[in-house]
Amino acid sequence: MNHPHRVVLLAGPSGSGKSYIAQRTGLPVLCLDDFYKDGDDPTLPRRNGQVDWESPQSWNAEAALEAIARLAREGQAEIPVYSIDADRRVTTRTFDIAGSPLFVAEGIFAAEIVGECRRRGLLAGAYALRRPRSATFFRRLARDLSEQRKAPRVLVRRGLALLRTEPAVLHRQTNLGAEAARGREVLHRVAGLLAGHPYHADQSRNSGS
Numbered sequence: 001m002n003h004p005h006r007v008v009l010l011a012g013p014s015g016s017g018k019s020y021i022a023q024r025t026g027l028p029v030l031c032l033d034d035f036y037k038d039g040d041d042p043t044l045p046r047r048n049g050q051v052d053w054e055s056p057q058s059w060n061a062e063a064a065l066e067a068i069a070r071l072a073r074e075g076q077a078e079i080p081v082y083s084i085d086a087d088r089r090v091t092t093r094t095f096d097i098a099g100s101p102l103f104v105a106e107g108i109f110a111a112e113i114v115g116e117c118r119r120r121g122l123l124a125g126a127y128a129l130r131r132p133r134s135a136t137f138f139r140r141l142a143r144d145l146s147e148q149r150k151a152p153r154v155l156v157r158r159g160l161a162l163l164r165t166e167p168a169v170l171h172r173q174t175n176l177g178a179e180a181a182r183g184r185e186v187l188h189r190v191a192g193l194l195a196g197h198p199y200h201a202d203q204s205r206n207s208g209s
Contacts, residue, residue, distance in 0.1 A: 003122060004073070006072060006121075008027070009114055009126040011173045016130070025187060028100055032106060036082050061113055064113060075097050078094060101194070104190075111174075124193050129182070130181065
């Protein structure tokens with residue numbers, strides 16, 4: 001099925017720079033973290049008595065897929081706004097891709113929906129950001145401390161745990177169909193997708209005439 005718009009999925013370990021690279025593409029960006037389940041959802045996975053927010057089961061893949069499908073068809077969708085502090089969605093907003101032929105959907109669980117997006121004809125490309133683990137650790141820690149997500153001791157302990165599991169996370173994402181790539185490689189591939197898109201080519205010809 002042909003859609004007027006298609007999605008570029010951008011995955012990668014926590015702190016790998018997904019949001020930054022997504023913004024660098026110049027495309028509309030859908031934050032997939034807004035599709036986390038509410039903190040009192042009985043289906044949330046638990047580990048050692050605590051909610052395991054690193055598990056894909058803490059995320060509403062079906063809702064994310066439906067939003068992406070609507071954006072691909074109509075160019076606009078109502079999107080939840082999730083508060084990490086409150087562990088729940090607090091409102092909704094209208095997300096409009098403003099006629100762009102492509103849009104980016106970024107988040108740690110983006111790779112979980114690569115196969116289904118491909119099956120539905122929604123997918124333009126799928127990438128998993130890779131960078132040195134130490135760089136990811138310090139970038140993530142600086143971000144979490146600046147946003148005061150948790151107590152510093154908790155954030156350091158969480159960061160060290162994620163540092164150990166990062167290779168497994170990237171391995172899972174590539175097994176699900178995302179291509180491992182550095183930030184500049186993602187930007188190059190997205191530029192190529194845009195250059196080869198009929199809408200973009202037509203706009204380029206019209207602007208040059």
